[in-house]
Amino acid sequence: MNKILGLLIGSFLLVLTACGEDGSEKSLSKLTTISWNEIESEAENTKVRMFMWGGDEGINQYMDEWVASRLEKNFNLTLERVPMETEEILQKLQTEKQAGKKDGTIDMIWINGENFKNAKETGLLAGSFTESLPNFNKYYQTNDPAFQTDFGTEIKGMEAPWGKVQFVFHYDSSKIDSPPASFENLKTWIKENPGKFTYPNAEDFTGNAFLRHILYANAESPSDIYEQPLDKEQIAETADKSWSYLNEIEPDLWRSGEHYPNTLTELDRLYSQGEVWMTMGYNEARAVSLIEQGVFPESTRSFVMEPGSIGNTHFLSIPFNSSNLEGALTAINFMLSPEAQLAKLKPDYWGENTPISIEKLPDHMKKAFRSVERGPSVLSQKKLEESFIPETEAAYVDWMKEQWFNEVVQN
Structure with missing residues (x-):
């Protein structure tokens, strides 16, 4: 009898544990079946805490001055923005998960790429929710491949598209008449202008993206990289060419390559002080606010x-x-709305591009989006679209960090 009772208690505890592990996902599933009006009604008089990278003042102002005020006015919802590096956010969530904390301290996160892959694989996300968002379904091309995978990881409705960016280089046109048109041209330019170019180290998001551009440039075709999972043997020849390129330019980099900027902020500072004549970044319009400031x-x-x-x-x-x-x-849902996306597109705060489908908007909003002037520092939409190439799968990021250190720093 005691043995049977023990088995029953044990089974009951296992059920409780299982419910604790996926309780939030079940709650999210239930929420996505009720009316949107009910969801908004339940959100009234509450606070939502958004943890996000806070290293850009324009982005912070957009969130604090534009988004927060309208959430308060339109939905009586208080937004608390908590600045934190994304890796630290995931570490915090992992700690809460291990401690069995059901009522977490984070309600929303800004995420993509490798961080999304890690969060999904370690069970740090609530589950699928995009099908329930009215604005996503009304104004976005929901079957767009860019919304199906994130750096090669299947999304399955677990994150909603907030923005899109392209990597560009910035230069001082008072010092450079014509910027290089290819990475081979860049190598020549660096040789002819010693000390006037560098890039952030591979630990930095921007620096790592610069290295992936080098990899694409040395492949027979960029698609040989971004359409394939990481296969070190298959790309060995391309990788060798890439490390050779980086080692060849190193002696003519800023400080002869003895120090690489640790962050994009450090590189931007060198550029603003005129020590280097180029910088770079993963936002085609980020220079607008920096020029204004x-x-x-x-x-x-x-x-x-x-x-x-x-x-x-x-x-x-x-x-x-x-x-x-x-x-x-x-x-x-509000941050995906045409109004919020239009404000984010304007250079007043952020100035980044939008994943919204312009063709799905009402005529007055189409006109508003198309009339936004992003300034002379931003390439034309036509040029950006013509030059667009997709990201690699997330595995390349860590691989580039490790290989760059071994093949370039220690070489």
Whole structure:
């Protein structure tokens, strides 16, 4: 009898444990079956906490001054923005998961790429929710391949597209008449202008993206990289050419390559002080606000090189233990709205491109989007679209970090 009772108690405890592990996902599933009005109603008079990278003042102002005020006014929903590196956000969620914390401290996160892959694989996300977002289904091309995978990882509705960016180089047109058109041209330019170019190290997101451009440039075709999972043997020849390229330019880099900027902020500072004549970044319009703030010279312009400019989509997602699912869904749906996307496109705050489908918008919004002037430092939409090349799968990021250190830093 005691043995049977023990087995029953044990089974009961296992059921409780299982419910605790996926309780949030079940709650999210239930929420996605009720009316959207009910979700917004439940979000009223609550606070939603968004943890996100906070290293760009324009982005922070957009969130604090534009998004937060309208969430408060339109939905009586308070947005609390908590700045934190994405890797640290995932570490915090992992700690909460291990501690069995069901009512988490994070309701929404800004995420993509390798971080999304890690979050999905370790069960740190609440589950699929995009099908329930009215704005996503009304104004976005929901079957767009860019919304199906994120750096090669299947999305399955677990994150909503918030913005898209392309990698561009910036240069001072008062010092450079004509920027290089290819990476071979860049190598020549660096040789002719010693000390005036460098790039962030491979640990930095921007620096790593620069290295992936080098890899694309040395492949027979960029698609040989971005259409294939990482196969070290298959790309060995391309990789060798890439490390050779980087070692060849190193002696003529800023400080002769003895120090690489640790962050994009450090590289931007070198550019703003005139120590280097080029910088770079994963946002084709990021120079606009920096010029207005007097950080970058007014003569700053942007360019891309053959074989193209890597672009990607970034997303909003909900952690597994969000304590305000209704607030998170309401905020995300609003941040995907035409009004919010238009404000984000304008250079007043952020100035980044939008994943919204312009053709799905009402006529007055189509006109508003198409009339946005992004300034002379931003390449034309036609040029950006012509030069766009997709991202690799996430595995390349860590591989590039390791190989760059071994093949370039220690060489």
